[in-house]
Amino acid sequence: MSLIVQKYGGSSVANAELIKNVAKRVIEGYEAGNQMIVVVSAMGDTTDHLIELMGDITDDPDPREVDMLLTTGEQVSIALLTMAIHSLGYPAISLTGSQMKIKTNEKHNQAMITDIDTTRLKRELSENKIVIVAGFQGVNENQDFTTLGRGGSDTTTVAVAAAIKADRCEIYSDVDGVYTADPRLVKNASKLDYISYEEMLELANLGANVLHPRAVELANNYNLKLYIASSFNKTKGTIVRGDEKMEGKKNVVGVASDLGEIKITVERVPDEPGIAGKMFRSLADFGVNVDMIIQNLQRDELNDITFTINQEQEKLAVKVLEKIKRELRFNNYSIDRDVAKISIVGAGMQSTPGVAARMFTSLGENSINIGMITTSEIKISCLIKKEDANNAINVLHQEFKLDEINN
Amino acid sequence: MSLIVQKYGGSSVANAELIKNVAKRVIEGYEAGNQMIVVVSAMGDTTDHLIELMGDITDDPDPREVDMLLTTGEQVSIALLTMAIHSLGYPAISLTGSQMKIKTNEKHNQAMITDIDTTRLKRELSENKIVIVAGFQGVNENQDFTTLGRGGSDTTTVAVAAAIKADRCEIYSDVDGVYTADPRLVKNASKLDYISYEEMLELANLGANVLHPRAVELANNYNLKLYIASSFNKTKGTIVRGDEKMEGKKNVVGVASDLGEIKITVERVPDEPGIAGKMFRSLADFGVNVDMIIQNLQRDELNDITFTINQEQEKLAVKVLEKIKRELRFNNYSIDRDVAKISIVGAGMQSTPGVAARMFTSLGENSINIGMITTSEIKISCLIKKEDANNAINVLHQEFKLDEINN
Numbered sequence: 072m073s074l075i076v077q078k079y080g081g082s083s084v085a086n087a088e089l090i091k092n093v094a095k096r097v098i099e100g101y102e103a104g105n106q107m108i109v110v111v112s113a114m115g116d117t118t119d120h121l122i123e124l125m126g127d128i129t130d131d132p133d134p135r136e137v138d139m140l141l142t143t144g145e146q147v148s149i150a151l152l153t154m155a156i157h158s159l160g161y162p163a164i165s166l167t168g169s170q171m172k173i174k175t176n177e178k179h180n181q182a183m184i185t186d187i188d189t190t191r192l193k194r195e196l197s198e199n200k201i202v203i204v205a206g207f208q209g210v211n212e213n214q215d216f217t218t219l220g221r222g223g224s225d226t227t228t229v230a231v232a233a234a235i236k237a238d239r240c241e242i243y244s245d246v247d248g249v250y251t252a253d254p255r256l257v258k259n260a261s262k263l264d265y266i267s268y269e270e271m272l273e274l275a276n277l278g279a280n281v282l283h284p285r286a287v288e289l290a291n292n293y294n295l296k297l298y299i300a301s302s303f304n305k306t307k308g309t310i311v312r313g314d315e316k317m318e319g320k321k322n323v324v325g326v327a328s329d330l331g332e333i334k335i336t337v338e339r340v341p342d343e344p345g346i347a348g349k350m351f352r353s354l355a356d357f358g359v360n361v362d363m364i365i366q367n368l369q370r371d372e373l374n375d376i377t378f379t380i381n382q383e384q385e386k387l388a389v390k391v392l393e394k395i396k397r398e399l400r401f402n403n404y405s406i407d408r409d410v411a412k413i414s415i416v417g418a419g420m421q422s423t424p425g426v427a428a429r430m431f432t433s434l435g436e437n438s439i440n441i442g443m444i445t446t447s448e449i450k451i452s453c454l455i456k457k458e459d460a461n462n463a464i465n466v467l468h469q470e471f472k473l474d475e476i477n478n
Numbered sequence: 479m480s481l482i483v484q485k486y487g488g489s490s491v492a493n494a495e496l497i498k499n500v501a502k503r504v505i506e507g508y509e510a511g512n513q514m515i516v517v518v519s520a521m522g523d524t525t526d527h528l529i530e531l532m533g534d535i536t537d538d539p540d541p542r543e544v545d546m547l548l549t550t551g552e553q554v555s556i557a558l559l560t561m562a563i564h565s566l567g568y569p570a571i572s573l574t575g576s577q578m579k580i581k582t583n584e585k586h587n588q589a590m591i592t593d594i595d596t597t598r599l600k601r602e603l604s605e606n607k608i609v610i611v612a613g614f615q616g617v618n619e620n621q622d623f624t625t626l627g628r629g630g631s632d633t634t635t636v637a638v639a640a641a642i643k644a645d646r647c648e649i650y651s652d653v654d655g656v657y658t659a660d661p662r663l664v665k666n667a668s669k670l671d672y673i674s675y676e677e678m679l680e681l682a683n684l685g686a687n688v689l690h691p692r693a694v695e696l697a698n699n700y701n702l703k704l705y706i707a708s709s710f711n712k713t714k715g716t717i718v719r720g721d722e723k724m725e726g727k728k729n730v731v732g733v734a735s736d737l738g739e740i741k742i743t744v745e746r747v748p749d750e751p752g753i754a755g756k757m758f759r760s761l762a763d764f765g766v767n768v769d770m771i772i773q774n775l776q777r778d779e780l781n782d783i784t785f786t787i788n789q790e791q792e793k794l795a796v797k798v799l800e801k802i803k804r805e806l807r808f809n810n811y812s813i814d815r816d817v818a819k820i821s822i823v824g825a826g827m828q829s830t831p832g833v834a835a836r837m838f839t840s841l842g843e844n845s846i847n848i849g850m851i852t853t854s855e856i857k858i859s860c861l862i863k864k865e866d867a868n869n870a871i872n873v874l875h876q877e878f879k880l881d882e883i884n885n
Contacts, residue, residue, distance in 0.1 A: 087534030121554070127494030128558050129565040136564070139572050140557035143550035147528070150547035151535050157543070158536040165546050169576070170621055191621075214577055214598075 073238035074196075075100055078110040078206065078228035080244035083302035084148050085115030087155075093302060094155035096243075097201060101161060106196050108231060110206040111152055112224040113144025134179035135215055138208070142168065142216045145205035145224075153203045163201040166191065168208030169216060173227065175209035181220035182209055184227075187234035204231060222283020229286045233293040240290070240297050246281045247301035248309035249274065251473035252326045256464050259474040263324060264307075267314045270324050273416040273450045277327035287311065314418055322426055323417035323471040328460045332362060332379040334407040334442070335388060339373040341400050347376055350399060357391045359384050363412070363445045363454060377443065379454065382408065410442065411460035414452040415467055421448045433470040439463050480645035481603075482507055485517040485613065485635035487651035490709035491555050492522030494562075500709060501562035503650075504608060508568060513603050515642065517613040517635040518559055520551025541586035542622055545615070549575065549623045552612035552631075560610045570608040573598065575615030576623060580634065582616035588627035589616055591634075594641035611638060629690020636693045640700040647697070647704050653688045654708035655716035656681065658880035659733045663871050666881040670731060671714075674721045677731050680823040680857045684734035694718065721825055729833055730824035730878040735867045739769060739786040741814040741849070742795060746780040748807050754783055760802050761787075766795045770819070770852045770861060784850065786861065789815065817849065818867035821859040822874055828855045840877040846870050 149165035156163040175182035206224025232240035268291035300308025367375040443454035556572035563570040582589035613631025639647035675698035707715025850861035
């Protein structure tokens with residue numbers, strides 16, 4: 072008998088038929104003799120519908136009330152999934168974030184889980200019930216409902232699995248595993264059998280939409296193996312786990328392209344100590360997340376500072392730059408929206424010389440110009456033109472033979 | 479400064495525009511220097527939509543999960559109304575049944591309120607916030623969400639007003655007061671300025687859709703005055719209050735017709751002590767609510783027992799009768815669906831001889847046959863044919879000069 076925590080995403084419970092399908096899958100696990108805890112998201116577009124309703128009322132909603140509104144989404148799906156399990160003749164009970172005592176800090180809309188009191192969860196399990204848990208939501212000390220923000224349901228799942236010391240943690244959605252590249256962009260992309268937390272984290276940060284980075288980090292902290300697979304079929308998925316000692320660690324396990332960034336160049340900033348620091352501090356203070364940064368060679372004691380941000384933060388960034396212009400003594404900045412970030416990820420690259428060179432060379436040979444470069448121990452990213460993104464990702468996928476990766 | 483509890487029904491918050499309208503009305507009260515507590519129902523057809531969703535999953539849902547599902551309805555409306563108040567620049571906070579600590583017994587779908595812990599409510603009021611409360615819902619000792627069943631939001635409102643010792647309790651819906659008869663049926667129906675709890679209770683039980691009998695009883699218990707009016711206009715509504723000592727108490731304050739009952743006649747039941755008791759006990763055990771009852775003259779030591787029930791319970795009643803047929807030694811029963819119950823209500827009739835006679839005479843003079851009669855201290859009901867209902871209600875409205883009642 073294992074204790075299994077499963078998560079089903081919004082598209083997996085988007086309508087009554089799909090909910091019944093999930094019920095059957097959960098029951099299979101229960102029938103096999105396991106204790107089952109199931110975390111569910113809000114049905115399909117429920118959250119969008121609630122946000123639309125809210126938009127008709129106000130442009131500037133109070134975060135506490137947003138959480139009051141949005142937490143109803145998962146509450147509906149846990150009730151319906153529980154009913155579906157009952158109707159197949161199995162015992163089940165639904166629990167909201169507050170009933171599950173998923174305690175969070177006060178930060179509405181992006182709360183952090185501080186603790187999970189598993190008393191009730193254990194009691195329900197001991198009565199042989201399948202426990203259906205609302206993802207994405209918790210409760211603060213004031214008994215107010217909170218939501219965990221992006222990747223919330225994944226985070227709930229991993230946190231519950233860690234708190235209850237689950238034997239298995241399975242994340243089901245409409246994506247059937249982790250691929251070497253987006254299969255819509257690269258025809259012969261391969262599904263990975265295994266991936267390490269670090270690699271998954273990089274890919275998740277690069278927009279691989281299978282698992283939120285927060286959940287990956289949490290799993291890494293608790294060394295909790297995750298199984299990523301589809302709720303729509305029984306195809307084998309991908310296991311996310313700690314690096315195991317083995318020969319032949321892969322250089323590169325994935326290629327990703329991110330078309331959601333823009334590049335801002337702040338021109339002719341005085342070359343004085345602390346100026347760049349001030350600029351990025353101001354951006355951070357206003358919540359602008361900066362990704363890549365380069366500072367060009369100086370001319371006349373003046374620097375060009377270039378950085379990328381998510382395109383959704385363009386207006387905010389401009390506001391900040393206008394605010395600090397005078398203090399930092401620069402006049403101009405330019406915005407380039409025609410950029411794509413192309414990255415390769417692999418835990419093995421840190422011990423394999425020449426990976427970067429292979430990347431740059433193969434892009435160059437295919438006439439793809441590189442604008443900016445950043446590297447981490449297990450990732451190399453290049454900024455290129457948007458129109459080159461599709462070509463670049465295929466070139467790199469082939470260069471690193473990712474279609475053969477599981478062999 | 480008064481402490482006011484207001485309730486807005488589902489049709490009063492059916493969309494964003496209406497929610498904004500309610501926000502304005504609430505703020506008027508707040509601006510006038512009052513402390514405001516506002517109970518809201520689920521938006522318009524939200525509950526129907528949830529029930530439909532549920533119907534796609536199961537025909538026999540677990541009552542606990544039904545409550546888990548349905549309580550989301552009010553949670554959505556309290557969040558949205560609170561946001562609407564914020565957007566007009568006023569402080570407000572929403573509280574669910576569980577956050578309000580509206581404690582109930584365990585009986586899901588038709589829970590009874592056992593206690594309200596007003597600690598948090600008082601704290602929020604002391605911070606000058608308008609408190610928006612989810613109607614219809616509470617929480618049991620297990621921290622599970624419960625719903626109060628029919629008339630739930632009215633009951634929440636009166637219970638909260640009683641617990642917090644409110645100065646005023648106002649019930650707003652799409653009905654602008656209590657009328658002497660349904661204005662759709664009787665052209666010159668008058669709105670009553672005042673009505674007593676007892677009269678309101680009878681009218682509510684007769685289907686006057688302005689206030690649930692449970693809420694009226696609760697208000698009566700706490701001697702809490704209620705003001706019933708429309709949220710769509712500022713027309714003066716009706717005050718429901720205890721009988722005040724005054725001359726000239728009205729004989730009759732209202733006429734109502736109820737087309738929702740059917741008549742069942744159980745034929746030739748042995749005339750033995752306890753037989754009728756057994757029959758009605760069995761019906762009650764299965765949840766069949768019996769309204770009017772008559773037992774006909776005996777023939778050959780056999781009685782005909784006739785009673786009326788809500789038409790929705792026909793199948794259930796038949797099931798019970800089939801079950802007890804043998805034990806009670808009867809063979810036949812007949813069902814008459816072509817019936818209407820017509821009633822007159824008035825606290826003054828108990829001290830005014832001849833009211834019943836006037837009722838029967840005027841019906842007779844208009845060729846309306848009376849099938850069954852029941853009376854209480856403040857009500858007389860007659861069962862007539864459905865086709866006569868409209869005529870009967872107008873005849874009685876005129877007979878008792880209800881168009882002039884406020885004069």
